[in-house]
Amino acid sequence: xxxxxxxxxxxxxxxRIDAMPANxxxxxxxxxxxxxxxxATLERMRVKGTGPDYFQGGMRRDGSQPAPxxxxxxxxxxxxxxxxxxxxxxxxxxxxxAKLKGQLFTTIFELAEEHPFYINPVNGGVEGMVENTAIGTxxxxxxxxxxxxxxxxxxxxxxxxxxxxxxxxxxxxQSTLTRLQQGIASNIEATELSESTxxxxxxxxxEIPL
Numbered sequence: 597x598x599x600x601x602x603x604x605x606x607x608x609x610x611x612r613i614d615a616m617p618a619n620x621x622x623x624x625x626x627x628x629x630x631x632x633x634x635x636a637t638l639e640r641m642r643v644k645g646t647g648p649d650y651f652q653g654g655m656r657r658d659g660s661q662p663a664p665x666x667x668x669x670x671x672x673x674x675x676x677x678x679x680x681x682x683x684x685x686x687x688x689x690x691x692x693x694a695k696l697k698g699q700l701f702t703t704i705f706e707l708a709e710e711h712p713f714y715i716n717p718v719n720g721g722v723e724g725m726v727e728n729t730a731i732g733t734x735x736x737x738x739x740x741x742x743x744x745x746x747x748x749x750x751x752x753x754x755x756x757x758x759x760x761x762x763x764x765x766x767x768x769x770q771s772t773l774t775r776l777q778q779g780i781a782s783n784i785e786a787t788e789l790s791e792s793t794x795x796x797x798x799x800x801x802x803e804i805p806l
Contacts, residue, residue, distance in 0.1 A: 604726060604728070615630075629726050722762075
């Protein structure tokens with residue numbers, strides 16, 4: 597059961613879209629979060645014309661309809677257009693098969709990937725990962741809080757609003773880096789051991805031309 601306290605990471609794409617606020621314009625970064633795309637993927641779809649309809653400069657992209665009141669000159673998406681696009685079966689192979697990994701980083705590649713983070717509008721510090729935020733809070737923050745997509749390592753190197761949240765997030769990254777360092781050290785030892793061990797007799801023979 598989806599409640600306002602359910603985190604975004606616990607919802608599949610269809611549940612996320614269903615929870616999207618109606619008649620409220622979404623920035624590109626916000627729409628990407630709800631659609632489980634990366635922001636780069638959604639931007640590419642917009643350029644190619646393969647994504648959902650959007651408003652820019654107060655008009656729909658084809659100029660056929662003015663945007664609802666309150667939409668400014670920036671690109672904005674609305675739930676009804678995203679839902680219609682989704683229902684038409686236009687979801688392609690570019691859609692991520694799994695939800696964005698917002699709770700745990702297991703490899704160095706995941707640390708290098710860009711993830712959405714909230715920026716506190718009062719002090720400008722990192723507030724936390726959008727994926728780890730309750731869906732009710734995500735909806736409340738639509739168009740009020742900035743979302744910045746950046747690698748986890750960059751987010752950890754910035755100033756945060758909460759020291760405890762910063763330490764908790766940094767510990768996950770440090771844990772991944774520690775495992776990487778241990779793996780490197782272990783394999784260096786294995787390489788060193790293999791070089792210092794003489795080959796066994798009979799393990800190879802010289803080919804003699806006939």
